[in-house]
Amino acid sequence: MKIGESVPRSDGWSKVTGKEKYAADYYGPDFLWAGAKRAGIPHGRLLGIDAEGARKCPGVVSVLTHDDVPGPNRQGIVRQDQPVLVDGKIRRCGDAVALVLAHDRQTLKRAVDLVRLDVEPLPGVFDMEAALAADTPLVHEDWPSGNLLRHVAVSKGQGGKGLDLCDAIVEFYFETPRQEHAFLETQAGWAFSDEAGKIVIVASTQTPFRDRLEVAHALSLDANDVRVIAPYLGGAFGGKDGLTVQALLALAVLNSGGRPVKMWWDREESFRAGVKRLPGRMYYRLGARSDGRMTALACRLYFDGGPYAGLAGEIMTMAVEHAGGPYRIPHVQADGFCVYTNNPTGGPFRGFGVPQAAAAMEQAVDLLAEKLRMDPLELRMRNILVPGDRNCIGVAMVHSTSAGECLSALASHPLWKGREAWVRSAGPFKRRGIGVACLSHAMGYPKDVPDRAGAKIELTPVGTVRVYVGVSDMGQGNAATYLQIAGHMLDQDAERLELVLPDTERTLPCGSASASRCTYVYGNALIEAVAALRARILETASLLFPCAAGELALAPGCVLRRTTGETVPLSRISTALSDGRLVECFYQAPVAEEDSGIIYMGPHTIFSYGAHLARVEVDELTGAVEVTDYLAITDAGRIINPRLFEGQIEGAVAQGLGYALTESFAVEEGVILSASLATYTAPTALDVPDVASLAVGAAEETGPFGMKGAGEIAVSGPFPAVANGVAQAIGVRVKAGPLTAERLLLAGIDGTCDPKGPGP
Amino acid sequence: MKISFTLNGRATIIEADPGRRVIDLLREDLGLTGTKEACGTGECGACTILVDGESRLSCLMLAPQLEGRAITTIEGAAPDGRAASDVQEAFVSHGAVQCGFCTPGMVLAVYDLLKRDRAPGRARIREAISGNLCRCTGYGKIVDAVCAVVAERNRTGGRGQGNDR
Numbered sequence: 001m002k003i004g005e006s007v008p009r010s011d012g013w014s015k016v017t018g019k020e021k022y023a024a025d026y027y028g029p030d031f032l033w034a035g036a037k038r039a040g041i042p043h044g045r046l047l048g049i050d051a052e053g054a055r056k057c058p059g060v061v062s063v064l065t066h067d068d069v070p071g072p073n074r075q076g077i078v079r080q081d082q083p084v085l086v087d088g089k090i091r092r093c094g095d096a097v098a099l100v101l102a103h104d105r106q107t108l109k110r111a112v113d114l115v116r117l118d119v120e121p122l123p124g125v126f127d128m129e130a131a132l133a134a135d136t137p138l139v140h141e142d143w144p145s146g147n148l149l150r151h152v153a154v155s156k157g158q159g160g161k162g163l164d165l166c167d168a169i170v171e172f173y174f175e176t177p178r179q180e181h182a183f184l185e186t187q188a189g190w191a192f193s194d195e196a197g198k199i200v201i202v203a204s205t206q207t208p209f210r211d212r213l214e215v216a217h218a219l220s221l222d223a224n225d226v227r228v229i230a231p232y233l234g235g236a237f238g239g240k241d242g243l244t245v246q247a248l249l250a251l252a253v254l255n256s257g258g259r260p261v262k263m264w265w266d267r268e269e270s271f272r273a274g275v276k277r278l279p280g281r282m283y284y285r286l287g288a289r290s291d292g293r294m295t296a297l298a299c300r301l302y303f304d305g306g307p308y309a310g311l312a313g314e315i316m317t318m319a320v321e322h323a324g325g326p327y328r329i330p331h332v333q334a335d336g337f338c339v340y341t342n343n344p345t346g347g348p349f350r351g352f353g354v355p356q357a358a359a360a361m362e363q364a365v366d367l368l369a370e371k372l373r374m375d376p377l378e379l380r381m382r383n384i385l386v387p388g389d390r391n392c393i394g395v396a397m398v399h400s401t402s403a404g405e406c407l408s409a410l411a412s413h414p415l416w417k418g419r420e421a422w423v424r425s426a427g428p429f430k431r432r433g434i435g436v437a438c439l440s441h442a443m444g445y446p447k448d449v450p451d452r453a454g455a456k457i458e459l460t461p462v463g464t465v466r467v468y469v470g471v472s473d474m475g476q477g478n479a480a481t482y483l484q485i486a487g488h489m490l491d492q493d494a495e496r497l498e499l500v501l502p503d504t505e506r507t508l509p510c511g512s513a514s515a516s517r518c519t520y521v522y523g524n525a526l527i528e529a530v531a532a533l534r535a536r537i538l539e540t541a542s543l544l545f546p547c548a549a550g551e552l553a554l555a556p557g558c559v560l561r562r563t564t565g566e567t568v569p570l571s572r573i574s575t576a577l578s579d580g581r582l583v584e585c586f587y588q589a590p591v592a593e594e595d596s597g598i599i600y601m602g603p604h605t606i607f608s609y610g611a612h613l614a615r616v617e618v619d620e621l622t623g624a625v626e627v628t629d630y631l632a633i634t635d636a637g638r639i640i641n642p643r644l645f646e647g648q649i650e651g652a653v654a655q656g657l658g659y660a661l662t663e664s665f666a667v668e669e670g671v672i673l674s675a676s677l678a679t680y681t682a683p684t685a686l687d688v689p690d691v692a693s694l695a696v697g698a699a700e701e702t703g704p705f706g707m708k709g710a711g712e713i714a715v716s717g718p719f720p721a722v723a724n725g726v727a728q729a730i731g732v733r734v735k736a737g738p739l740t741a742e743r744l745l746l747a748g749i750d751g752t753c754d755p756k757g758p759g760p
Numbered sequence: 761m762k763i764s765f766t767l768n769g770r771a772t773i774i775e776a777d778p779g780r781r782v783i784d785l786l787r788e789d790l791g792l793t794g795t796k797e798a799c800g801t802g803e804c805g806a807c808t809i810l811v812d813g814e815s816r817l818s819c820l821m822l823a824p825q826l827e828g829r830a831i832t833t834i835e836g837a838a839p840d841g842r843a844a845s846d847v848q849e850a851f852v853s854h855g856a857v858q859c860g861f862c863t864p865g866m867v868l869a870v871y872d873l874l875k876r877d878r879a880p881g882r883a884r885i886r887e888a889i890s891g892n893l894c895r896c897t898g899y900g901k902i903v904d905a906v907c908a909v910v911a912e913r914n915r916t917g918g919r920g921q922g923n924d925r
Contacts, residue, residue: 006855008852008853008855009852009855009857011857011860012851012852012857012860013843013844013852015857015860015863016834016844016848016851016852016857016860016863016864016867017794017834017835017837017838017843017844017848018792018793018794018795018833018834018835018837018864019794019835020860021793022861024796024797025787025793027787027788027791027793105784181895182893182895183859183861183895184796184798184804184806184859184861184862184893184894184895185796185798185859185861186798232859232860233859234796234798234859234860234861235858235859235861235895235896236859237895266800267798267799267800267801267804474859475858475859475860475861475896476858476896477858643854643855643901644855646855646901647855647858647896647897647901650897650898650900650901651858651895651896651897651898652898653898654897654898654899655895655898676799676801676803677799677801677803677804677893678801678803682893682895684890684891684893684899685885685886685887685889685890685892685894685899685902685903686886686887686890688898688899688900690882690900690903691898691900
């Protein structure tokens with residue numbers, strides 16, 4: 001259990017033997033099943049709900065509508081604009097309009113189909129730029145800026161005028177697709193009313209503490225009467241950051257006659273009702289001096305947020321903050337527009353806006369290199385942020401900043417050095433190219449949102465160490481990492497360490513499992529708590545022996561007096577400590593020194609970095625792209641568990657490759673066309689190459705054992721790296737992703753394609 | 761109707777509706793929630809079980825198809841008297857488990873592969889697990905785990921400790 005070792009994760013055993021219980025795995029003889037009637041049309045006025053047929057169905061307990069929702073019937077994280085059950089207007093096909101409770105799943109499905117909706121269809125808003133036109137229908141009549149959910153503008157130096165100082169300017173337009181999380185465990189949970197009348201919700205959620213407040217608000221409950229428990233999640237990637245089943249389950253429990261209720265969306269409902277990565281449209285103008293110094297960037301970013309705010313405006317803001325990549329650019333004008341539409345709701349997805357911006361920026365950088373007749377890697381190295389530099393919104397890099405080391409490691413890697421011979425040796429009807437991309441990713445919350453977590457640790461009466469974790473583990477292994485930290489600091493082995501997973505009643509508030517923040521912020525709180533417990537243990541042992549504390553060391557299950565070899569068991573120490581065997585510590589992450597006013601919610605201060613390389617082979621006859629090799633170099637500070645770290649990088653690369661090549665959540669006029677895994681193609685084992693992963697860079701001084709966030713950085717690399725490789729291979733740069741065989745073939749291999757697009 | 765089969769080595773007789781899906785029967789009626797459902801339409805492999813030693817999708821099977829068969833679910837995948845098989849141990853030690861929701865099905869798909877092929881290479885392993893979606897790992901660590909099992913079995917001459925019945 002040492003820091004820096006690839007300790008096997010503690011939850012591996014229960015998962016690999018099928019014993020781990022996820023939110024979806026609970027059943028009981030008295031459970032009711034809840035299911036939502038979804039709107040099925042993107043925009044309309046709800047005139048009536050005919051639930052008689054469903055109510056008469058044998059086995060149906062009740063059919064609930066907005067009339068049964070106590071309180072404001074509005075949920076949302078920053079702005080509460082989404083009804084739990086539609087009470088006036090339908091704003092997307094996936095809106096929940098009625099909630100059916102039934103004894104079993106078959107009855108539930110039948111009854112949901114029997115609910116009839118009387119809807120007056122309204123003209124919808126489906127295009128993120130057309131949505132802003134004056135005569136367009138409104139998604140929310142009461143929002144002061146119409147369909148513009150949020151606009152963010154950042155100006156630095158001379159702003160867009162800086163382009164006048166440039167010798168070479170490239171214009172580039174790019175569209176990124178809507179991406180579906182496709183986590184394996186679809187949205188699930190169950191809830192019941194406990195003896196005290198409290199509603200207990202066990203859900204697959206990244207945000208147990210925030211859920212509690214959101215549910216309480218939507219249903220006018222006291223937050224103290226709602227308890228949320230989050231078991232291990234079967235994947236989430238941002239798609240469970242916010243309410244899915246929680247408010248519906250709470251509403252169901254209020255009407256279940258005391259019986260527990262389970263809700264588990266099937267794959268189709270998950271696709272239809274769940275949030276997606278926001279599609280983006282990006283207009284870039286990037287300029288440099290003739291010697292390759294990047295000088296000015298002017299860009300406009302449009303993001304389709306769908307009909308509910310969620311975190312869509314914040315995601316677009318993060319894209320603006322990263323619009324200029326990890327480069328030193330003195331003059332910047334970046335404008336972001338997040339737009340309400342009647343398309344599926346946009347929401348958090350690993351990367352949180354950065355993948356969209358990186359897909360555009362890193363292709364623009366390659367175009368600029370081409371224009372300057374410079375090597376694309378050389379151009380990047382020339383402009384890479386170093387400590388002390390200011391990023392594109394003007395924030396000084398005062399923490400670990402090893403982006404340059406990432407690029408250097410890439411430059412000396414055989415996959416880069418051997419590039420020319422490899423490209424030349426393409427077989428018949430194949431073209432080869434090598435693309436690179438350079439990345440940054442902010443960790444944690446922006447300045448105006450306190451980034452806090454509370455750690456609690458206990459030396460139990462039997463002498464084990466119990467870590468109470470209030471931040472979810474959606475699969476990334478942060479919970480196991482906490483045990484590794486505790487085990488390392490207290491010299492305990494895996495058998496003597498226990499976890500309590502997030503439970504608003506038992507664990508301390510920790511914020512969301514998101515933003516690459518989990519191990520950093522909770523880890524820092526935990527280190528403080530463990531250090532305090534360790535000091536108490538040694539102090540108590542020194543009284544029990546008695547001897548000087550300096551003679552003592554912790555060992556598995558005991559305290560050892562090194563001079564004599566005597567031991568005292570930790571169980572005895574626990575008894576002696578009494579209440580002192582529990583330690584609680586809160587940690588709050590540092591914030592940027594720069595003014596909050598430079599960007600909505602304020603800037604970030606700590607960033608991770610990456611440099612990626614993709615070797616791609618394009619089939620001239622079919623347009624199909626194969627990524628034969630992939631290299632991901634990451635600066636995430638020091639690595640606590642190399643195998644878990646690699647897992648994050650490799651998994652993010654696979655998701656990024658899907659984003660680049662095959663994953664497009666098809667929607668036409670608000671109607672979802674890809675509601676199954678047959679029509680939405682996430683990568684299989686045959687579609688992802690072995691990924692070479694390297695960790696480089698300085699320790700992050702503020703991070704637990706020198707680490708900083710690693711969960712998201714790598715997801716942003718594959719799209720631009722592959723696109724740059726494809727452009728090199730076939731001379732085509734398409735205007736929209738994913739880079740499907742069809743799209744490349746239609747673009748015309750070796751054809752000419754105007755990279756400027758429709759604007760700006 | 762009455763259905764007789766062997767479940768994880770134990771003779772089992774159950775009363776089930778002939779239209780009941782095997783996955784529901786396992787998870788809801790028998791409490792074996794290690795078998796996961798992630799699509800319900802045969803596209804993701806999470807519900808993989810072994811039927812007479814071969815991998816099958818339990819979301820596409822109906823109860824009567826169990827009649828007379830020997831079924832292995834993840835709960836019965838460890839050899840008798842052991843907590844885990846070599847495949848399961850390798851999954852844990854090589855980082856092939858993240859969220860774990862695909863893991864039970866993935867492990868059983870590997871059992872099927874290793875029964876047919878004692879020395880599969882990486883490409884063959886990738887092909888064999890290509891019906892099982894994993895959204896967390898990017899598959900590399902799963903392939904590493906299987907390679908390690910193959911190497912160890914060939915080194916020791918063991919036919920494997922997997923309980924593939």
